[in-house]
Amino acid sequence: MHLSPMHCSIFPNFSMLWQSGNMRVWHPRGVGETEGWSWCFVDRKASPGHRDIVRVHDLQRHGTSGTWEQDDVDNWVQSTMSSRGFVGRQVMQNLSMGINHEIKDPKSIHPDMRGRIAGFQNEINQRNLYGQWARMMKGECPVVPGANA
Amino acid sequence: MSLDAMERSEMETWFSVSQFYAREARYLDDLEFDKWVGLMAGDIRYWMPIVSNRIGRDVGNELTVRGELAHFEDNHESLSNRVRRLATGRAWAETPPGRTNHLISNVEIGEVEGDLVNVRSQFLIYRSHLETDQEIFSGTRLDKLRPDQSTVWKIVDRTIILDHAVLTQKSLGIFF
Numbered sequence: 304m305h306l307s308p309m310h311c312s313i314f315p316n317f318s319m320l321w322q323s324g325n326m327r328v329w330h331p332r333g334v335g336e337t338e339g340w341s342w343c344f345v346d347r348k349a350s351p352g353h354r355d356i357v358r359v360h361d362l363q364r365h366g367t368s369g370t371w372e373q374d375d376v377d378n379w380v381q382s383t384m385s386s387r388g389f390v391g392r393q394v395m396q397n398l399s400m401g402i403n404h405e406i407k408d409p410k411s412i413h414p415d416m417r418g419r420i421a422g423f424q425n426e427i428n429q430r431n432l433y434g435q436w437a438r439m440m441k442g443e444c445p446v447v448p449g450a451n452a
Numbered sequence: 453m454s455l456d457a458m459e460r461s462e463m464e465t466w467f468s469v470s471q472f473y474a475r476e477a478r479y480l481d482d483l484e485f486d487k488w489v490g491l492m493a494g495d496i497r498y499w500m501p502i503v504s505n506r507i508g509r510d511v512g513n514e515l516t517v518r519g520e521l522a523h524f525e526d527n528h529e530s531l532s533n534r535v536r537r538l539a540t541g542r543a544w545a546e547t548p549p550g551r552t553n554h555l556i557s558n559v560e561i562g563e564v565e566g567d568l569v570n571v572r573s574q575f576l577i578y579r580s581h582l583e584t585d586q587e588i589f590s591g592t593r594l595d596k597l598r599p600d601q602s603t604v605w606k607i608v609d610r611t612i613i614l615d616h617a618v619l620t621q622k623s624l625g626i627f628f
Contacts, residue, residue: 367523368624370537373545376623
């Protein structure tokens with residue numbers, strides 16, 4: 304379970320790093336500020352030893368002192384700051400990474416797979432975040448694959 | 453000076469530990485991380501629980517316990533790996549490194565348990581980074597120290613209790 308690298312999000316503010324057992328809730332705190340809450344999940348059937356390995360692995364990489372997390376947060380802070388400049392404000396955000404490489408049928412990957420998926424290097428999460436938000440701002444019903452009447 | 457903690461007077465111990473802490477802080481502020489790891493015992497437990505806000509009957513449960521999540525949960529190997537990571541030059545959050553000032557104060561020598569001395573200290577760490585990023589960390593360190601022939605003391609167990617619930621600092625890329 305923890306070998307498959309996958310980063311996913313559920314609208315509006317929940318994300319997961321599957322490979323680390325990490326899940327997040329994002330709380331907007333105003334313009335340019337977001338508070339992140341971070342948890343670790345483990346397989347219910349995992350042994351206590353396995354759970355501990357996953358827990359420590361997650362907190363050492365994606366916790367507040369995380370060897371991966373430190374650099375990610377620094378990037379987010381700096382890219383937020385740089386988007387506030389005169390030139391930055393005039394540039395449309397490009398979220399097209401992998402736009403032609405989305406996977407049409409999630410169940411071709413796994414029978415339990417849901418949602419919209421793509422290969423790992425892809426901004427599909429970001430495109431669908433804004434896409435769903437835009438639909439709701441227009442007063443449309445949220446599109447939930449397999450659940451809409 | 454005798455290395456037997458029991459024979460030493462409290463004042464001698466306090467002085468020795470305070471000097472040790474000043475040296476440890478200097479290693480961190482001068483980015484001498486290899487020397488800093490050299491002050492950790494091979495069986496070091498380095499732990500910083502998460503602090504939350506509690507009210508009413510829940511007051512007293514602010515800190516996560518061992519086995520739950522934490523800001524830091526490290527042993528000698530993982531601390532050494534953190535230091536090796538910093539040395540690669542590819543630890544981007546610390547490239548360039550921040551400028552820190554570890555102020556250690558309120559050193560209190562506690563009980564002696566066998567060859568270990570319990571020590572409590574308070575810290576205020578100032579850090580500036582890049583052009584104008586500034587942050588301050590405040591908290592308490594609860595240490596168990598063991599006398600050592602080469603480094604005077606080694607840190608066997610460190611619990612760091614931050615005075616922060618939500619971290620407004622960018623990350624915890626420094627050592628405490």
